[in-house]
Amino acid sequence: MTSKTATFSFGDRLARRLHLAFCAAVFVFLIAPMLVVIPLSFNAEPYFTFSEGMLALDADAYSLRWYRSVVEDEEWRLALTNSLFIGLAAAAIATILGVLAALGLASPAMPGRxxxxxxxxxxxxTPIIISAAGMFFFYSNLGLSQTHLSLILAHAALGTPFVVITVTATLAGFDRNLTRAAASLGAGPFAAFRRIQLPLIAPGVIAGALFAFAASFDEVVTVLFLGGLEQRTIPRQMWAGIREQISPEILAVATFLVAFVLVLLGVVEYLRKRGGQSPVGQ
Amino acid sequence: MRRLSHIRLHICTQGFVATLALIGVAGTQAAANESVTVVSWGGSYAEACKKAVLDPFTDETSIEVRLESYNGGLAQIRAQVETGNVHWDVVDLEFADLARGCDEGLFEVIDIDELPPAPDGTPARDDYFEGTYSECGGGGIFYSTVYAYNNESFTGQRPSTIEDFFDLEKFPGRRGMRRTAAANLEFALLADGVSPEEIYAVLNTPEGVRRAFSKLDTIKEHIVWWEAGAQPPQMLADQEVVMSTAYNGRIFNAQVLEQQPFTIVWDGQVLDYGQFAIVAGTPNLEAARSYLLFASRVENMAAIGHYIAYSPTRRSGIDLISTHHETGVEMRPHMPSAPENMGRVVRNNWEWWSDHGEEMNERFSAWLSR
Amino acid sequence: MALSLAAARVRAAALTLPLVAFIGVTFLAPLGLMLARSVHEPLVADSLPDTLAMLNNWDGVALPSEDVFEVLGRELLSLHQQRSLGGVATRVNRLESGMRSAVVRTARQLRDADPGSWREAMIAAAPIWNEPKAWRAIQRAGERYTLRHFLHALDLERDTAGNVVAQPPDQRIYLSLLGRTLMVSVVITVICLILGYPVAYLIANSPPSRSNLLLLLVLVPFWTSLLVRTTSWIVLLQNQGVINDLLVAVGLTTEEGRIPMIYNMTGTLVAMTQILLPFMVLPLYAVMRTIAPSQMRAAAALGASFPQAFIRVYWPQTLPGIAAGSLLVFILSIGYYITPALVGGRTGQLISNLIAYHMQQSLNWGLAAALGAILLVCVVLLFLLFNRLVGVERMRFT
Structure with a gap:
């Protein structure tokens, strides 16, 4: 309801105010919970509420102790390594397989699309609990439960739809005559792909890879079913923390993850601007 | 064409699975240098075990110990044994679960005569207190489920009996309880006027079980359920609850290590014991056995009591109880078996729980979800 | 030409083949094998073959004869020696409570003394052997293929005559839980629509710079870890949490009167709504941004009031977005696991949590698989609807 609708006179101003107020409330509902976590992660006390010192902006009430204890904690470090390793490997598999499949699906000749x-x-x-249960039995029978490999494969499988969908969306706007032109100029299919198609769909591919990575980075249920002590990831550590001994360390990690998302979205936004057109159909 | 791609898919699948299996095998072999995974109850108790037993064990044998935590029960062990994926080598169990799992074949059998004798040469068989060893177990401690409160939650009168725990009028507010039937049924019957000696006779009848649940009903809406032993001290510290059942050692550690203003109510304590056992089919059987034998030495069993208020289940260990290793607190008065704490005590009947635990937990789950 | 079309078909299919194979092996096969467990349970049949063969001729009423006792006793003994009694005991126990300890105790006592009469020894070890129901339990647990998990999942069972009947009232939990899950999903979907529609409208009708910023306010929570958002709600809603502290501080409630807003259904509803709201806003926004504002202006120029123009012109065009968002939120809700598990407490659990319970705690994998199959059928039907109304290719994540 912007100025363009100002031609409606009946109660328009009031309605617009109400609408804006309502939306503001919804945005607060969406964002505020995460914003509350950030200052609390600097709490000097082991509590989850604002101490009087914090409200008075007393510098002594704030501290980096939870960040320090996360950084110094071997379990959190292992969790970060695991999350990155599993996420990158899963995203790599998902991206390669997903891009190939998207190329096939985008072809008008694709049978049974x-x-x-x-x-x-x-x-x-598929509800994640069912997938995780199935994978638990499957990898147990192969003797692969509690290995990084099982988690990488599981997360790759869960991540591929993101790649397939984003890349297919990019390809939908792709002019096939370009490939044909390349072919008529003597380029082999691989060369045509590398020189013509890939640069054009690159933003979509990168976005898909990022989403696959983010999906793995946030996944906890398959880790609960397939992972052991050695495969603990950051969400798995948070899960244990929430269920058992909730300490402000979790808030420090949460703040870190929010920052991570901001960076991720920044990259996507940059790609979108750079790609000129939308990588994901925006 | 269709057929061809079908066959190709099949070949792909097979090759893929074979490759997976190969990588898996290679992975397990690489990790097979001597190590043993010990699963215990997490938090300050696991910390105590680590300092008292695990670290010295690694020092002596150079076998590495990986410490994992769980919240009791046999489910995870059964799942591992049934799917043939045993990742836990040694587990610290409540005695009822140990006895049941031992019968079901979930644990390796250990001959009691293999366990190290007492310092004076008394064989382990005679050194263990009556009925505190199982044919699958080693090591062992007494612990107790009690209830405790944060002194800051009460300005006037403070709770002092198990009846008070169920008395919402005298002491309003939320209570923490473990999300399981064990100990809770005993507390309920005690508070309902059953004497400690008659508890299991009463529970043996359907009316008795109903009676216990209907006593729990009276406070059901005011209960916050915990699963990990580390939760009650946290809930009390945050004043999320005014009182909570808890393992006595956890409360003790919060008192002495974190100076929390907690008070244990020993009245109506449920005294129990537990042991370590080796999961059947573990690939690290030798390392697990040497751990179990190490953990069964009297001095190591007693060493746990230097870090947390749990006492060894061997007679010769009682004399080794001394002071808390870090704070110098005299441990004896904090042990569940200290005479001043032994007023009204329920001795956990593990045979009853071994036979009825499953059924009671089913009823408990159904009761919870209503 | 025909040849090159065929070549293009082969090429397209070949490109998708690696992923199809990968998904087939690492996802669909595990899923199928798991769901097969809902009807296929061979363990008892494989463990007690002789006993089950002899029970084939049993009338189901009288107590079996001494030789059946002996065969069962010997089979239990040998299972005990192989240390594989547990699985059998667990499964028989599901059909008749108390059978686990009966089976285990019997094997233990038979081991310690060679019985003169197997029948007497077994009844002495566990009196339940004196009752036909114990033997019926063994017989039924020995069925290799069974529908009882599906019956169980629908709160049904077979009585002794083999008729399908409802479970006793105090044991019926699954249908009501399924109903609760569907109900919660409807409520969350409706709330998300009510909250999301005006927001999507605002974003779609703002100037580009502002709409990008507003969109970011939706995307940041969307991409933020579920566990972070769930943690945030715990921090906000718990008894000693920020909101209760605030209420006490401003005097809206007392120290004793702190409102329980988490570890119950309220917690599940609030947290899930916030987590799923972006799934509503994004598809709505995607549809709304394609609706030209000039349409509304035209309607106004033709004399329509805003509500009229909105209902006649705008709303109908957003229906695809409403369908997409609602179905997406609904599909995600009915399979939700993590948030209810962490903030649902006793009363805020959904069907997924019960599947997890049977996977990890009771180890009733057949029942977990049956519940999973029912849930999956619901999801697949909804998804087919989604695909027909909206089309997967129109899903977006940014």
Missing amino acids: ALVTGLLISPMI
Whole structure:
């Protein structure tokens, strides 16, 4: 309801105010919980509420002790290493397989497209508890439970739909005549892909890879079922912390993760601007 | 064409699975240098075990110990044994679970005569207190489920009996309880006027079980359920609850190490004991066995009592109880078996729980979800 | 031309093949094998073959004869020696409570003394062997293929005559839980729509610079870890949390009157709504931004009031977005696990949490699989609807 609708006169001003107030409340509902966590992570006391000192902006009431204890804690360090390792490996697999599949799906000649698409994105819609349970038995039978490999494969499977969907969306705006032109100029299919298609869909590919990584980086249920002590990831550590001994360390980690998302979105935004067109159909 | 791609898919799948299996095997072999995974109850108790037993064990044998935590029960062990994926080598168990799991074949059998004798040469068989060892167990401590409160939650009168725990009028506010049937049924019947000696006779009848649950009903809406032993001290510190059942050692550690203003109510304590056991089918059987034998030495069993208020289950260990290792606090008065704490005591009947635990927990879950 | 089309088809299919194979092996096969457990349970049949063969001729009413006792006794003994009694005991116990300890105790006592009469020795060890129900339990646990997990998941069972009947009232939990899950999903979807529609409208009709900023306010929570958001709600809502502290500080409630807002259904609803709201806003926004503002202006120029123009012109065009967002939120809600597990307490649990319970605690994997299959059917049906109304290719994540 911007100025363009100002031609409506009846109660318009009041309605617009109400609308803005309502939206502001919803945005507060969306954002505020995360914002509350950030100052509390600097609490000098082991509590989850604002101490009087904090409210009075007393510098002594704030401290970096929880950040220090996270950084110094071997378990959190192992968790970060695991999260990065599993996330990167899973994203790599998901991206390679997902881009290939998206190229196939985008071809007008693709047989049985609807069915194949349905199969490929099934990991995204299946309730995670069912997927995790199935994977638990599967990798146990192979003797692979409690290995990094099982988690990488599991997360790769869960991440591929993001790649397939984002890359397919990018390819939808792709002019196939470019490939044909390249072919008519003597370029082999691989060269044509590398020189023509890839640069054009690159923003979509990178966005898809980022999403696959983020999906793995935030995944906890398969880690609960497949992972052991050695495979603990950051969300798994947070899960244990929330369930058992909630300490402000978790708030420090949460703040770190919020910062991580801001960086991630910044990168995506940059790619979008640079790519000129939307990588993800925006 | 369709057929071809079908066959290709099949070949791909097979090759893929074989590769997976190979990588898996390679992975496990690489990790097979001597180490043992010990699973205990987390928090300050696991910390005590680590200092008292695990670290000295590594020093002596150079076998590395990985410490994992759980919240009791046999489910995770059963799942590992049934799917043939045993990742836990040694588990610290409540005695009822140990006895049941031992019968079901979840644990390796250990001959009691293999366990190290007392310093004076008394064989382990005679050194253990009556009934405190199982044919699958080693080591062992007495611990107690009590309830405790934060002194700051009460300005006037303070609770002092198990009846007070169930008395919402005298002491309003939320209570913490472990999310399981064990100990809670005993507390409920005690508070309902059953004497400690008759508890299990009463529980043996359907009316008795109903009676226990209906006593719990009276405070159900005011209970906050905990699962990990580390939670009650936290809940009391945050005043999330005014009182909570807890393992006595956890409260003790919060008192002496964190100077928390907690008070233990010993009246109506449920005294129990537990042991370590080796999970059947562990790939690290030798390392696990040497750990179990190490943990069964009297001095190591007693050493746990230098860090947390749990006492060894061997007679010769009682004399070794002394002071808290870090603070110098005299440990004896804080042990569950100290005479001044032994007023009204329920001795946990592990045989009853071994037979009925499953059924009671099912009823408990159904009761919870209503 | 025909040849090159065929070549293009092969090429397209070949490109998708690696991922199809990968998903087939690492996802669909595990899923299928897991769901098969809901009807296939061979352990008892494989462990007690001789006993089950003899029970084939049993009338189901009278006590079996001494030789059946002996065969069962010997089979239990040998299972005990192989240390694999536990799995059998657990499964029989599910059909008749108390059978676990009966089976285990019997094996233990038979081991310690060679019985003169197997029948007497077994009944002495566990009196339940004197009752036909114990034997029926063994017989039924020995069915290799069974529908009882599905019956159980629907609060049904077979009585002794084999008829399908409802479970006793105090044991019926699954249907009501499924109902609760669907109900919660509807409520969350409706709240998300009510909250999300005006917000999406605002974003879609703001100038580009402002709409990007507002969109970021939706995207940041969307991409922030679930566990972070759940932690935030614990911090805010718990008894000693920020909101209760605030209420006490401004005198809206007393120290004793702190409101329980978490570890119950309220916690589940609030946290899930916040977590799922972006899934509503983003598809709505995607549809709304394609609706030209000139349409509304045209309607106004033709004399329509704002409500009229909105209902006649704008709203109908947003229906695809409403369908997309609602179905997405609904599909995600009915399978939700993490948030209810962490903030749902006793009363805020959903069907996924019960599946997890049977996977990890009771180890009733057949029942977990049956519940999972029912849940999956719901999700797949909804998804097919989604695909028909909206199309997967129109899903977006930024």
